[in-house]
Amino acid sequence: MPQLAAEQEIDFKSEEYKDAYSRINAIVIEGEQEAHENYIRLAQLLPEHQDALIRLSKMESRHKKGFEACGRNLEVLPDLEFAQKFFAGLHQNFQTAAVEGKVVTCLLIQSLIIECFAIAAYNIYIPVADDFARKITEGVVKDEYSHLNFGEVWLKEHFEESKAELEEANRQNLPIVWKMLNEVADDAQTLAMEKDALVEDFMIQYGEALSNIGFTTRDIMRLSAYGLTAA
Ligand SMILES: [Fe+2]
Numbered sequence: 754m755p756q757l758a759a760e761q762e763i764d765f766k767s768e769e770y771k772d773a774y775s776r777i778n779a780i781v782i783e784g785e786q787e788a789h790e791n792y793i794r795l796a797q798l799l800p801e802h803q804d805a806l807i808r809l810s811k812m813e814s815r816h817k818k819g820f821e822a823c824g825r826n827l828e829v830l831p832d833l834e835f836a837q838k839f840f841a842g843l844h845q846n847f848q849t850a851a852v853e854g855k856v857v858t859c860l861l862i863q864s865l866i867i868e869c870f871a872i873a874a875y876n877i878y879i880p881v882a883d884d885f886a887r888k889i890t891e892g893v894v895k896d897e898y899s900h901l902n903f904g905e906v907w908l909k910e911h912f913e914e915s916k917a918e919l920e921e922a923n924r925q926n927l928p929i930v931w932k933m934l935n936e937v938a939d940d941a942q943t944l945a946m947e948k949d950a951l952v953e954d955f956m957i958q959y960g961e962a963l964s965n966i967g968f969t970t971r972d973i974m975r976l977s978a979y980g981l982t983a984a
């Protein structure tokens with residue numbers, strides 16, 4: 754029963770918890786680093802939004818520092834090598850799209866997928882986090898909603914000409930998200946974060962984002978669950 758997990762006394766100092774945290778904390782740190790770099794790249798691709806995007810990139814860098822402090826607080830060394838491999842699929846697809854000047858694909862990967870993934874993970878983590886990490890994560894998640902909003906607004910304004918590329922980018926990248934959620938499920942469970950809750954929260958955030966951009970309910974059902982059954 755998921756609600757019991759949150760009420761259980763979690764031993765943040767146990768070896769089991771710290772071992773799982775070394776990977777989860779690294780994923781979060783690497784995710785914030787990816788986001789930082791991706792917004793700098795997006796600022797080059799969208800020079801008319803350069804100031805806003807550089808501001809977002811700096812926020813991501815602050816988030817990274819916050820989560821590094823969370824690891825230090827629990828005396829955990831983040832397994833960054835693991836985390837880089839974890840993000841390799843989305844990282845590669847973003848780089849390829851950026852080289853090809855595919856702004857829509859870059860925005861889908863960073864502003865929708867990575868932001869929604871972060872929001873879902875942070876929402877599920879907050880109730881079961883240690884006090885120090887909870888305060889940090891609560892501050893961060895508020896920022897992530899504003900980042901998601903940047904992508905939504907841009908894609909909404911360019912909806913008609915972006916639609917086909919969004920469909921293709923979704924097809925290419927959403928199955929990677931389900932794979933990532935599977936890879937992290939056991940460690941997340943050790944932190945009292947349920948995989949089903951993560952999937953559900955991600956789909957809610959992502960579905961709302963697609964709706965704000967202009968997709969119909971029918972489109973959203975199809976897009977937001979793409980590749981889920983294969984996961
Ligand atoms: Fe962030």
Ligand SMILES: [Fe+2]
Pocket residue numbers: 788813868871896897900901
């Ligand atoms: Fe963000």
